[in-house]
Amino acid sequence: MTGTAPTAGTTLNDPVTIGGLRLHNRLYRAPLLECAGNGPDAVDALIADLEPAAASGAGLIHQGATIVRGEGGCAAPGMTRVHDPAFVADLSRLTDAIHAHDSRIAIQLEHGGLRSMEVWHAGYRRANSDLEQLAVSRPPRILRLLDRLGFLDLSPRILSTADVEALAADFGRAAARAVDAGYDAVHVAGANMGIVQQFCSPFYNRRTDRFGIDPDVGAGVAFLELVAEEVRDRAGDVPLMTKVPSERPTLPGIGPHLGDDEAVRTCERLAEHGYDAVVPVRTSVFWDMSVVRGEFPAAAWRDPRFRDGYRDAFGSLPRAAAVAVGNWIESFAYDFEPGWNRDLCRRVRERVDVPVCCEGGLRERAEMDDALGVDADLVGMGRPFYAEPALPARLLGHDVDPGVKAVCENCNNCAVAQAAGEAGVCRTPAVLERAGRLRKHGAYVPSPTDSIEGGAGGGDEVEAADGDEGRAADGDEGRAADGDEGGSAGGDGMSL
Ligand SMILES: Cc1cc2nc3c(=O)[nH]c(=O)nc-3n(C[C@H](O)[C@H](O)[C@H](O)COP(=O)(O)O)c2cc1C
Numbered sequence: 001m002t003g004t005a006p007t008a009g010t011t012l013n014d015p016v017t018i019g020g021l022r023l024h025n026r027l028y029r030a031p032l033l034e035c036a037g038n039g040p041d042a043v044d045a046l047i048a049d050l051e052p053a054a055a056s057g058a059g060l061i062h063q064g065a066t067i068v069r070g071e072g073g074c075a076a077p078g079m080t081r082v083h084d085p086a087f088v089a090d091l092s093r094l095t096d097a098i099h100a101h102d103s104r105i106a107i108q109l110e111h112g113g114l115r116s117m118e119v120w121h122a123g124y125r126r127a128n129s130d131l132e133q134l135a136v137s138r139p140p141r142i143l144r145l146l147d148r149l150g151f152l153d154l155s156p157r158i159l160s161t162a163d164v165e166a167l168a169a170d171f172g173r174a175a176a177r178a179v180d181a182g183y184d185a186v187h188v189a190g191a192n193m194g195i196v197q198q199f200c201s202p203f204y205n206r207r208t209d210r211f212g213i214d215p216d217v218g219a220g221v222a223f224l225e226l227v228a229e230e231v232r233d234r235a236g237d238v239p240l241m242t243k244v245p246s247e248r249p250t251l252p253g254i255g256p257h258l259g260d261d262e263a264v265r266t267c268e269r270l271a272e273h274g275y276d277a278v279v280p281v282r283t284s285v286f287w288d289m290s291v292v293r294g295e296f297p298a299a300a301w302r303d304p305r306f307r308d309g310y311r312d313a314f315g316s317l318p319r320a321a322a323v324a325v326g327n328w329i330e331s332f333a334y335d336f337e338p339g340w341n342r343d344l345c346r347r348v349r350e351r352v353d354v355p356v357c358c359e360g361g362l363r364e365r366a367e368m369d370d371a372l373g374v375d376a377d378l379v380g381m382g383r384p385f386y387a388e389p390a391l392p393a394r395l396l397g398h399d400v401d402p403g404v405k406a407v408c409e410n411c412n413n414c415a416v417a418q419a420a421g422e423a424g425v426c427r428t429p430a431v432l433e434r435a436g437r438l439r440k441h442g443a444y445v446p447s448p449t450d451s452i453e454g455g456a457g458g459g460d461e462v463e464a465a466d467g468d469e470g471r472a473a474d475g476d477e478g479r480a481a482d483g484d485e486g487g488s489a490g491g492d493g494m495s496l
Protein backbone atom coordinates (compact mmCIF):
# COMPACT_ATOMS: atom_id res chain seq x y z
CA MET A 1 0.00 0.00 0.00
CA THR A 2 1.34 3.41 -0.91
CA GLY A 3 -1.23 5.71 0.66
CA THR A 4 -3.51 8.19 -1.07
CA ALA A 5 -2.14 11.57 -2.12
CA PRO A 6 -4.09 14.63 -0.94
CA THR A 7 -6.43 15.97 -3.62
CA ALA A 8 -6.94 19.69 -3.16
CA GLY A 9 -10.37 21.08 -3.96
CA THR A 10 -12.35 17.86 -3.54
CA THR A 11 -15.89 18.65 -2.42
CA LEU A 12 -18.95 16.83 -1.19
CA ASN A 13 -20.48 17.03 -4.68
CA ASP A 14 -17.71 15.09 -6.40
CA PRO A 15 -18.28 11.48 -7.47
CA VAL A 16 -16.20 8.68 -5.96
CA THR A 17 -15.78 4.95 -6.52
CA ILE A 18 -15.67 2.17 -3.91
CA GLY A 19 -14.57 -1.20 -5.27
CA GLY A 20 -15.95 -0.40 -8.71
CA LEU A 21 -19.20 1.07 -7.35
CA ARG A 22 -19.61 4.65 -8.55
CA LEU A 23 -21.31 7.04 -6.12
CA HIS A 24 -22.60 10.33 -7.43
CA ASN A 25 -21.27 12.26 -4.44
CA ARG A 26 -19.26 11.75 -1.25
CA LEU A 27 -21.98 12.10 1.37
CA TYR A 28 -23.24 8.99 3.16
CA ARG A 29 -25.72 8.13 5.87
CA ALA A 30 -23.78 6.23 8.53
CA PRO A 31 -25.30 3.00 9.89
CA LEU A 32 -27.92 3.79 12.52
CA LEU A 33 -30.32 1.36 14.11
CA GLU A 34 -33.73 1.64 12.49
CA CYS A 35 -35.30 -0.73 15.07
CA ALA A 36 -37.46 -2.13 12.26
CA GLY A 37 -37.24 -5.77 13.40
CA ASN A 38 -38.44 -8.59 11.13
CA GLY A 39 -42.21 -8.25 11.43
CA PRO A 40 -44.68 -7.81 8.56
CA ASP A 41 -44.03 -4.04 8.46
CA ALA A 42 -40.23 -4.25 8.69
CA VAL A 43 -39.42 -3.56 5.05
CA ASP A 44 -41.89 -0.67 4.86
CA ALA A 45 -40.38 0.78 8.05
CA LEU A 46 -36.91 0.57 6.54
CA ILE A 47 -38.10 2.24 3.35
CA ALA A 48 -39.71 5.03 5.40
CA ASP A 49 -36.45 5.55 7.31
CA LEU A 50 -33.95 5.29 4.47
CA GLU A 51 -35.59 6.50 1.28
CA PRO A 52 -35.64 10.20 2.29
CA ALA A 53 -31.83 10.19 2.48
CA ALA A 54 -31.64 8.78 -1.05
CA ALA A 55 -34.33 11.07 -2.45
CA SER A 56 -32.57 14.11 -1.02
CA GLY A 57 -29.29 13.17 -2.68
CA ALA A 58 -27.04 11.04 -0.42
CA GLY A 59 -24.61 9.07 -2.57
CA LEU A 60 -24.56 6.06 -0.22
CA ILE A 61 -26.87 4.82 2.51
CA HIS A 62 -25.70 2.37 5.15
CA GLN A 63 -28.52 0.41 6.68
CA GLY A 64 -28.04 -0.06 10.45
CA ALA A 65 -26.51 -3.28 11.69
CA THR A 66 -28.38 -6.48 10.79
CA ILE A 67 -27.78 -9.83 12.47
CA VAL A 68 -26.42 -12.69 10.38
CA ARG A 69 -28.05 -15.44 12.45
CA GLY A 70 -31.63 -16.35 13.31
CA GLU A 71 -31.01 -16.56 17.07
CA GLY A 72 -29.05 -14.44 19.52
CA GLY A 73 -26.48 -11.78 18.68
CA CYS A 74 -28.75 -8.70 18.80
CA ALA A 75 -26.97 -5.80 20.50
CA ALA A 76 -30.21 -3.83 20.98
CA PRO A 77 -33.97 -4.38 20.82
CA GLY A 78 -35.64 -4.32 17.41
CA MET A 79 -32.63 -5.18 15.27
CA THR A 80 -33.32 -6.76 11.90
CA ARG A 81 -32.05 -10.27 11.18
CA VAL A 82 -30.93 -11.33 7.71
CA HIS A 83 -30.81 -15.11 8.09
CA ASP A 84 -34.15 -15.83 6.37
CA PRO A 85 -33.91 -15.95 2.54
CA ALA A 86 -37.59 -15.00 2.07
CA PHE A 87 -37.30 -11.96 4.34
CA VAL A 88 -34.08 -10.79 2.68
CA ALA A 89 -35.57 -11.27 -0.79
CA ASP A 90 -38.38 -8.89 0.19
CA LEU A 91 -35.72 -6.27 1.03
CA SER A 92 -35.43 -5.80 -2.75
CA ARG A 93 -38.33 -3.36 -2.27
CA LEU A 94 -35.97 -1.26 -0.16
CA THR A 95 -33.03 -1.50 -2.55
CA ASP A 96 -35.34 -0.65 -5.48
CA ALA A 97 -36.61 2.40 -3.61
CA ILE A 98 -33.04 3.61 -3.01
CA HIS A 99 -31.95 2.91 -6.59
CA ALA A 100 -34.93 4.84 -7.96
CA HIS A 101 -33.12 7.96 -6.69
CA ASP A 102 -29.76 6.94 -8.19
CA SER A 103 -28.41 6.37 -4.68
CA ARG A 104 -26.69 3.21 -3.46
CA ILE A 105 -27.22 1.10 -0.35
CA ALA A 106 -24.89 -1.03 1.79
CA ILE A 107 -26.06 -3.67 4.23
CA GLN A 108 -24.22 -3.81 7.54
CA LEU A 109 -23.64 -7.31 8.94
CA GLU A 110 -23.22 -7.93 12.64
CA HIS A 111 -23.19 -10.32 15.57
CA GLY A 112 -23.08 -8.80 19.05
CA GLY A 113 -21.02 -11.50 20.83
CA LEU A 114 -20.63 -10.39 24.44
CA ARG A 115 -22.50 -7.19 23.64
CA SER A 116 -25.66 -9.17 22.84
CA MET A 117 -28.95 -8.77 24.69
CA GLU A 118 -28.64 -12.31 26.07
CA VAL A 119 -25.74 -10.88 28.11
CA TRP A 120 -26.95 -7.43 29.20
CA HIS A 121 -30.74 -7.18 28.83
CA ALA A 122 -32.46 -8.62 31.92
CA GLY A 123 -35.94 -9.14 30.41
CA TYR A 124 -34.61 -10.61 27.16
CA ARG A 125 -32.31 -12.92 29.10
CA ARG A 126 -35.21 -14.21 31.17
CA ALA A 127 -37.33 -14.83 28.08
CA ASN A 128 -34.47 -16.48 26.16
CA SER A 129 -32.57 -18.32 28.85
CA ASP A 130 -31.56 -21.09 26.45
CA LEU A 131 -29.61 -18.75 24.14
CA GLU A 132 -25.86 -19.25 23.96
CA GLN A 133 -23.58 -16.29 24.67
CA LEU A 134 -20.80 -16.34 22.10
CA ALA A 135 -17.40 -15.16 23.30
CA VAL A 136 -14.04 -14.80 21.57
CA SER A 137 -12.20 -15.67 24.81
CA ARG A 138 -12.99 -15.81 28.52
CA PRO A 139 -14.65 -12.44 29.28
CA PRO A 140 -12.35 -9.70 30.64
CA ARG A 141 -12.13 -9.28 34.43
CA ILE A 142 -14.19 -6.09 34.48
CA LEU A 143 -17.11 -7.83 32.76
CA ARG A 144 -16.87 -10.67 35.26
CA LEU A 145 -17.08 -8.08 38.04
CA LEU A 146 -20.20 -6.54 36.44
CA ASP A 147 -21.60 -10.08 36.28
CA ARG A 148 -21.04 -10.52 40.04
CA LEU A 149 -22.71 -7.15 40.69
CA GLY A 150 -25.76 -8.27 38.69
CA PHE A 151 -25.44 -5.81 35.77
CA LEU A 152 -24.60 -8.64 33.36
CA ASP A 153 -25.38 -12.33 33.40
CA LEU A 154 -22.42 -14.15 31.93
CA SER A 155 -22.47 -17.80 30.91
CA PRO A 156 -20.37 -17.57 27.75
CA ARG A 157 -19.45 -20.26 25.29
CA ILE A 158 -15.98 -19.59 23.94
CA LEU A 159 -15.94 -20.17 20.22
CA SER A 160 -13.85 -23.09 18.98
CA THR A 161 -11.85 -22.61 15.79
CA ALA A 162 -14.59 -24.47 13.89
CA ASP A 163 -17.24 -22.21 15.50
CA VAL A 164 -15.35 -19.12 14.30
CA GLU A 165 -15.19 -20.51 10.78
CA ALA A 166 -18.93 -21.26 10.89
CA LEU A 167 -19.67 -17.71 12.05
CA ALA A 168 -17.56 -16.23 9.23
CA ALA A 169 -19.48 -18.43 6.79
CA ASP A 170 -22.74 -17.00 8.12
CA PHE A 171 -21.46 -13.50 7.35
CA GLY A 172 -20.72 -14.73 3.81
CA ARG A 173 -24.16 -16.33 3.40
CA ALA A 174 -25.89 -13.18 4.64
CA ALA A 175 -23.83 -11.11 2.18
CA ALA A 176 -24.88 -13.39 -0.68
CA ARG A 177 -28.58 -13.07 0.21
CA ALA A 178 -28.18 -9.28 0.44
CA VAL A 179 -26.49 -9.02 -2.96
CA ASP A 180 -29.30 -11.10 -4.48
CA ALA A 181 -31.76 -8.62 -2.96
CA GLY A 182 -30.01 -5.73 -4.72
CA TYR A 183 -27.66 -4.32 -2.07
CA ASP A 184 -24.73 -2.54 -3.68
CA ALA A 185 -22.13 -3.07 -0.95
CA VAL A 186 -21.46 -5.12 2.17
CA HIS A 187 -20.33 -3.43 5.37
CA VAL A 188 -19.01 -5.60 8.21
CA ALA A 189 -19.90 -4.01 11.56
CA GLY A 190 -16.38 -3.80 12.93
CA ALA A 191 -16.36 -1.06 15.55
CA ASN A 192 -19.55 -0.95 17.55
CA MET A 193 -18.21 -3.22 20.29
CA GLY A 194 -19.79 -6.29 18.65
CA ILE A 195 -18.07 -9.60 18.00
CA VAL A 196 -15.89 -8.31 15.16
CA GLN A 197 -14.38 -5.66 17.44
CA GLN A 198 -14.07 -8.34 20.13
CA PHE A 199 -11.90 -10.34 17.71
CA CYS A 200 -9.85 -7.27 16.84
CA SER A 201 -9.26 -6.05 20.37
CA PRO A 202 -6.61 -7.45 22.74
CA PHE A 203 -9.01 -6.48 25.54
CA TYR A 204 -11.29 -9.35 24.52
CA ASN A 205 -9.12 -11.58 22.35
CA ARG A 206 -6.66 -13.87 24.12
CA ARG A 207 -7.01 -16.74 21.69
CA THR A 208 -4.09 -18.98 20.86
CA ASP A 209 -5.39 -20.27 17.51
CA ARG A 210 -5.04 -18.39 14.22
CA PHE A 211 -7.86 -16.01 15.23
CA GLY A 212 -5.81 -14.53 18.08
CA ILE A 213 -3.98 -11.19 18.09
CA ASP A 214 -1.60 -10.90 15.15
CA PRO A 215 1.69 -9.63 16.63
CA ASP A 216 2.59 -7.79 13.40
CA VAL A 217 -0.62 -5.78 13.57
CA GLY A 218 -1.44 -5.67 17.28
CA ALA A 219 -5.02 -6.64 16.48
CA GLY A 220 -6.96 -9.82 15.72
CA VAL A 221 -7.47 -9.38 11.99
CA ALA A 222 -7.82 -13.03 10.93
CA PHE A 223 -11.59 -13.11 11.53
CA LEU A 224 -12.13 -10.07 9.27
CA GLU A 225 -9.85 -11.66 6.67
CA LEU A 226 -11.86 -14.87 6.75
CA VAL A 227 -15.13 -12.93 6.50
CA ALA A 228 -13.73 -11.24 3.37
CA GLU A 229 -12.93 -14.64 1.87
CA GLU A 230 -16.39 -15.98 2.72
CA VAL A 231 -18.05 -12.90 1.21
CA ARG A 232 -15.96 -13.22 -1.97
CA ASP A 233 -16.70 -16.96 -2.26
CA ARG A 234 -20.43 -16.63 -1.70
CA ALA A 235 -21.37 -13.12 -2.84
CA GLY A 236 -18.78 -12.48 -5.55
CA ASP A 237 -17.01 -9.23 -6.21
CA VAL A 238 -19.31 -6.97 -4.20
CA PRO A 239 -17.70 -3.81 -2.71
CA LEU A 240 -16.72 -4.72 0.84
CA MET A 241 -15.98 -2.37 3.70
CA THR A 242 -15.71 -2.32 7.47
CA LYS A 243 -15.38 0.03 10.40
CA VAL A 244 -12.03 -0.31 12.14
CA PRO A 245 -11.85 0.53 15.85
CA SER A 246 -9.26 2.54 17.71
CA GLU A 247 -10.04 2.11 21.39
CA ARG A 248 -9.53 4.68 24.10
CA PRO A 249 -6.81 3.60 26.57
CA THR A 250 -8.28 1.76 29.54
CA LEU A 251 -7.47 2.62 33.16
CA PRO A 252 -4.39 0.86 34.57
CA GLY A 253 -5.18 -2.73 35.46
CA ILE A 254 -8.36 -2.90 33.35
CA GLY A 255 -6.72 -4.46 30.31
CA PRO A 256 -4.98 -3.77 26.99
CA HIS A 257 -6.60 -1.87 24.14
CA LEU A 258 -6.23 -1.40 20.41
CA GLY A 259 -4.94 2.15 19.79
CA ASP A 260 -4.41 4.40 16.77
CA ASP A 261 -1.20 2.67 15.63
CA GLU A 262 -2.88 -0.73 15.67
CA ALA A 263 -5.96 0.68 13.89
CA VAL A 264 -3.79 2.11 11.11
CA ARG A 265 -2.01 -1.24 10.69
CA THR A 266 -5.36 -3.05 10.73
CA CYS A 267 -6.62 -0.84 7.92
CA GLU A 268 -3.46 -1.49 5.91
CA ARG A 269 -3.85 -5.23 6.36
CA LEU A 270 -7.54 -5.21 5.44
CA ALA A 271 -6.96 -3.09 2.35
CA GLU A 272 -4.33 -5.62 1.25
CA HIS A 273 -6.78 -8.42 1.99
CA GLY A 274 -9.57 -7.23 -0.27
CA TYR A 275 -11.52 -4.63 1.71
CA ASP A 276 -12.52 -1.87 -0.71
CA ALA A 277 -12.98 0.88 1.89
CA VAL A 278 -12.40 1.40 5.60
CA VAL A 279 -14.12 3.54 8.23
CA PRO A 280 -11.68 4.22 11.09
CA VAL A 281 -13.55 5.20 14.26
CA ARG A 282 -12.52 6.01 17.80
CA THR A 283 -14.33 3.82 20.23
CA SER A 284 -13.75 2.09 23.55
CA VAL A 285 -13.60 -1.42 24.92
CA PHE A 286 -16.98 -0.91 26.65
CA TRP A 287 -20.51 -0.30 25.42
CA ASP A 288 -20.41 3.41 26.09
CA MET A 289 -20.74 6.83 24.48
CA SER A 290 -17.34 6.79 22.78
CA VAL A 291 -18.91 6.30 19.33
CA VAL A 292 -21.67 8.87 19.96
CA ARG A 293 -19.88 11.72 21.70
CA GLY A 294 -22.20 14.35 23.07
CA GLU A 295 -24.31 15.23 26.05
CA PHE A 296 -25.74 13.18 28.88
CA PRO A 297 -29.30 12.37 27.65
CA ALA A 298 -31.08 13.55 30.80
CA ALA A 299 -34.49 13.96 29.13
CA ALA A 300 -34.53 10.41 27.80
CA TRP A 301 -33.49 8.93 31.16
CA ARG A 302 -36.20 10.90 32.97
CA ASP A 303 -38.99 10.30 30.44
CA PRO A 304 -41.76 8.36 32.30
CA ARG A 305 -42.84 6.68 29.05
CA PHE A 306 -39.57 4.73 28.93
CA ARG A 307 -39.51 3.72 32.62
CA ASP A 308 -40.93 0.22 32.08
CA GLY A 309 -38.50 -0.35 29.22
CA TYR A 310 -35.51 0.63 31.37
CA ARG A 311 -36.76 -1.60 34.21
CA ASP A 312 -37.09 -4.50 31.78
CA ALA A 313 -33.63 -3.88 30.27
CA PHE A 314 -31.66 -3.36 33.48
CA GLY A 315 -33.63 -5.57 35.85
CA SER A 316 -34.93 -2.91 38.28
CA LEU A 317 -35.33 0.85 38.47
CA PRO A 318 -32.46 1.29 40.98
CA ARG A 319 -30.19 -0.62 38.63
CA ALA A 320 -31.38 1.51 35.69
CA ALA A 321 -30.59 4.58 37.81
CA ALA A 322 -27.07 3.23 38.43
CA VAL A 323 -26.59 2.77 34.68
CA ALA A 324 -27.80 6.35 34.15
CA VAL A 325 -25.25 7.63 36.69
CA GLY A 326 -22.51 5.72 34.84
CA ASN A 327 -23.76 7.29 31.60
CA TRP A 328 -23.60 10.75 33.23
CA ILE A 329 -19.99 10.19 34.40
CA GLU A 330 -18.84 8.94 31.01
CA SER A 331 -20.43 11.94 29.27
CA PHE A 332 -17.58 14.04 30.74
CA ALA A 333 -15.04 11.76 29.09
CA TYR A 334 -16.86 11.80 25.74
CA ASP A 335 -17.73 15.42 25.21
CA PHE A 336 -18.71 16.34 21.65
CA GLU A 337 -15.80 17.32 19.43
CA PRO A 338 -16.40 18.28 15.77
CA GLY A 339 -15.05 15.62 13.40
CA TRP A 340 -13.38 13.66 16.19
CA ASN A 341 -12.11 10.89 13.87
CA ARG A 342 -10.55 13.15 11.24
CA ASP A 343 -6.94 12.90 12.43
CA LEU A 344 -7.16 9.11 12.65
CA CYS A 345 -8.69 8.94 9.16
CA ARG A 346 -5.90 11.11 7.80
CA ARG A 347 -3.26 8.78 9.24
CA VAL A 348 -5.04 5.81 7.66
CA ARG A 349 -5.44 7.59 4.31
CA GLU A 350 -1.69 8.22 4.20
CA ARG A 351 -1.15 4.45 4.38
CA VAL A 352 -3.89 2.87 2.24
CA ASP A 353 -4.99 3.35 -1.34
CA VAL A 354 -8.65 2.39 -0.85
CA PRO A 355 -11.24 5.06 0.04
CA VAL A 356 -11.35 6.14 3.69
CA CYS A 357 -14.75 7.09 5.07
CA CYS A 358 -14.93 9.53 7.95
CA GLU A 359 -17.82 9.99 10.40
CA GLY A 360 -18.30 11.12 13.97
CA GLY A 361 -19.26 14.68 14.80
CA LEU A 362 -19.20 16.08 11.25
CA ARG A 363 -22.00 18.63 10.98
CA GLU A 364 -21.09 21.56 8.73
CA ARG A 365 -20.69 21.63 4.95
CA ALA A 366 -17.46 23.63 5.17
CA GLU A 367 -15.80 21.13 7.53
CA MET A 368 -16.85 18.26 5.24
CA ASP A 369 -15.24 19.89 2.21
CA ASP A 370 -12.21 20.65 4.37
CA ALA A 371 -11.88 16.98 5.37
CA LEU A 372 -12.37 15.60 1.86
CA GLY A 373 -9.31 14.87 -0.23
CA VAL A 374 -7.03 15.21 2.82
CA ASP A 375 -8.47 13.29 5.78
CA ALA A 376 -11.02 11.19 3.92
CA ASP A 377 -12.61 10.30 0.59
CA LEU A 378 -16.20 10.20 1.83
CA VAL A 379 -17.88 11.79 4.83
CA GLY A 380 -20.94 10.62 6.72
CA MET A 381 -23.26 11.44 9.56
CA GLY A 382 -25.35 9.34 11.90
CA ARG A 383 -27.58 11.07 14.45
CA PRO A 384 -28.34 14.08 12.22
CA PHE A 385 -30.31 11.74 9.95
CA TYR A 386 -32.70 10.96 12.80
CA ALA A 387 -33.43 14.68 13.13
CA GLU A 388 -33.46 15.41 9.39
CA PRO A 389 -34.03 12.29 7.26
CA ALA A 390 -33.71 14.42 4.09
CA LEU A 391 -30.66 16.36 5.33
CA PRO A 392 -28.56 15.87 2.15
CA ALA A 393 -30.81 18.34 0.31
CA ARG A 394 -29.49 21.11 2.58
CA LEU A 395 -25.83 20.13 2.35
CA LEU A 396 -25.35 19.12 -1.25
CA GLY A 397 -25.14 21.42 -4.22
CA HIS A 398 -22.60 23.81 -5.66
CA ASP A 399 -24.08 27.02 -4.34
CA VAL A 400 -24.90 26.11 -0.72
CA ASP A 401 -23.72 28.32 2.10
CA PRO A 402 -20.53 26.66 3.45
CA GLY A 403 -21.80 27.45 6.96
CA VAL A 404 -24.92 25.30 6.56
CA LYS A 405 -25.00 22.52 9.13
CA ALA A 406 -27.19 19.81 10.61
CA VAL A 407 -29.62 20.83 13.36
CA CYS A 408 -28.80 17.81 15.58
CA GLU A 409 -27.51 18.92 18.98
CA ASN A 410 -25.77 15.67 19.96
CA CYS A 411 -27.92 15.32 23.07
CA ASN A 412 -28.18 11.51 22.65
CA ASN A 413 -31.84 11.32 23.68
CA CYS A 414 -32.34 9.19 20.55
CA ALA A 415 -29.60 6.75 21.54
CA VAL A 416 -30.41 5.84 25.14
CA ALA A 417 -34.15 5.40 24.54
CA GLN A 418 -33.30 2.46 22.28
CA ALA A 419 -32.18 0.45 25.33
CA ALA A 420 -35.82 0.69 26.42
CA GLY A 421 -36.97 -0.71 23.08
CA GLU A 422 -37.96 2.65 21.62
CA ALA A 423 -37.66 3.51 17.92
CA GLY A 424 -34.64 5.22 16.41
CA VAL A 425 -35.90 8.78 15.99
CA CYS A 426 -34.92 12.25 17.17
CA ARG A 427 -36.49 12.89 20.59
CA THR A 428 -35.63 16.52 21.25
CA PRO A 429 -38.59 18.83 20.59
CA ALA A 430 -36.56 22.02 19.99
CA VAL A 431 -34.48 20.27 17.33
CA LEU A 432 -37.56 18.79 15.66
CA GLU A 433 -39.17 22.22 15.63
CA ARG A 434 -36.17 23.62 13.81
CA ALA A 435 -36.33 20.78 11.28
CA GLY A 436 -40.05 21.42 10.89
CA ARG A 437 -39.45 25.10 10.16
CA LEU A 438 -36.80 24.24 7.62
CA ARG A 439 -39.18 21.83 5.93
CA LYS A 440 -41.85 24.49 5.70
CA HIS A 441 -39.29 26.71 3.97
CA GLY A 442 -38.58 23.99 1.39
CA ALA A 443 -35.09 23.26 2.69
CA TYR A 444 -35.37 19.52 2.06
CA VAL A 445 -36.14 19.81 -1.65
CA PRO A 446 -32.93 19.49 -3.69
CA SER A 447 -32.56 22.24 -6.26
CA PRO A 448 -33.20 21.16 -9.87
CA THR A 449 -29.59 22.05 -10.74
CA ASP A 450 -28.28 19.62 -8.16
CA SER A 451 -30.59 16.93 -9.48
CA ILE A 452 -29.14 17.32 -12.94
CA GLU A 453 -25.51 17.63 -11.92
CA GLY A 454 -25.45 15.29 -9.00
CA GLY A 455 -28.03 12.76 -10.13
CA ALA A 456 -30.20 13.13 -7.01
CA GLY A 457 -33.77 12.19 -7.71
CA GLY A 458 -35.70 15.14 -9.02
CA GLY A 459 -39.28 16.14 -9.56
CA ASP A 460 -41.91 13.80 -8.28
CA GLU A 461 -39.63 11.58 -6.23
CA VAL A 462 -38.25 14.51 -4.31
CA GLU A 463 -41.71 15.84 -3.57
CA ALA A 464 -42.77 12.43 -2.30
CA ALA A 465 -39.71 12.18 -0.05
CA ASP A 466 -40.22 15.69 1.26
CA GLY A 467 -43.69 14.81 2.36
CA ASP A 468 -42.44 11.85 4.36
CA GLU A 469 -39.67 12.60 6.80
CA GLY A 470 -39.40 9.07 8.09
CA ARG A 471 -40.92 7.81 11.30
CA ALA A 472 -41.72 10.44 13.91
CA ALA A 473 -41.19 9.97 17.62
CA ASP A 474 -44.30 9.19 19.64
CA GLY A 475 -46.11 11.87 21.53
CA ASP A 476 -44.97 15.46 21.84
CA GLU A 477 -41.82 15.09 19.82
CA GLY A 478 -43.77 13.76 16.85
CA ARG A 479 -46.07 16.76 16.82
CA ALA A 480 -43.11 19.11 17.21
CA ALA A 481 -41.53 17.49 14.16
CA ASP A 482 -44.30 18.85 12.02
CA GLY A 483 -43.03 22.30 12.72
CA ASP A 484 -43.78 25.63 14.17
CA GLU A 485 -45.74 27.70 11.73
CA GLY A 486 -44.44 30.96 13.08
CA GLY A 487 -40.73 30.19 13.11
CA SER A 488 -38.18 31.77 10.83
CA ALA A 489 -35.45 29.83 9.12
CA GLY A 490 -32.56 32.03 10.16
CA GLY A 491 -29.75 31.65 12.63
CA ASP A 492 -27.15 29.07 13.47
CA GLY A 493 -27.41 25.96 11.35
CA MET A 494 -30.61 27.15 9.75
CA SER A 495 -29.38 28.36 6.38
CA LEU A 496 -31.50 26.88 3.64
C1 LIG B 1 -28.74 5.20 18.03
C2 LIG B 1 -27.50 4.87 17.25
C3 LIG B 1 -27.40 3.65 16.60
C4 LIG B 1 -26.24 3.33 15.90
N1 LIG B 1 -26.18 2.14 15.23
C5 LIG B 1 -25.03 1.80 14.57
C6 LIG B 1 -24.95 0.58 13.86
O1 LIG B 1 -25.93 -0.17 13.75
N2 LIG B 1 -23.77 0.26 13.29
C7 LIG B 1 -22.67 1.07 13.35
O2 LIG B 1 -21.61 0.73 12.81
N3 LIG B 1 -22.75 2.27 13.96
C8 LIG B 1 -23.89 2.65 14.57
N4 LIG B 1 -23.97 3.87 15.18
C9 LIG B 1 -22.83 4.81 15.09
C10 LIG B 1 -23.01 5.75 13.89
O3 LIG B 1 -22.88 5.05 12.67
C11 LIG B 1 -21.99 6.91 13.90
O4 LIG B 1 -20.68 6.39 13.79
C12 LIG B 1 -22.06 7.73 15.19
O5 LIG B 1 -23.40 8.07 15.46
C13 LIG B 1 -21.19 9.00 15.09
O6 LIG B 1 -21.64 9.82 14.03
P1 LIG B 1 -22.53 11.15 14.32
O7 LIG B 1 -21.73 12.01 15.27
O8 LIG B 1 -22.70 11.77 12.99
O9 LIG B 1 -23.79 10.69 14.94
C14 LIG B 1 -25.14 4.23 15.87
C15 LIG B 1 -25.28 5.46 16.50
C16 LIG B 1 -26.44 5.79 17.18
C17 LIG B 1 -26.56 7.14 17.83
Ligand code: SF4
Pocket residue numbers: 383384386387407408409410411412413414415425426427428431
Ligand atom coordinates in the same frame (compact mmCIF):
# COMPACT_ATOMS: atom_id res chain seq x y z
S1 SF4 C 1 -32.21 13.24 19.93
FE1 SF4 C 1 -32.19 14.48 18.07
S2 SF4 C 1 -30.83 16.21 18.54
FE2 SF4 C 1 -30.46 14.64 20.09
S3 SF4 C 1 -28.70 13.47 19.27
FE3 SF4 C 1 -30.56 12.42 18.64
S4 SF4 C 1 -31.02 13.25 16.59
FE4 SF4 C 1 -29.56 14.66 17.56
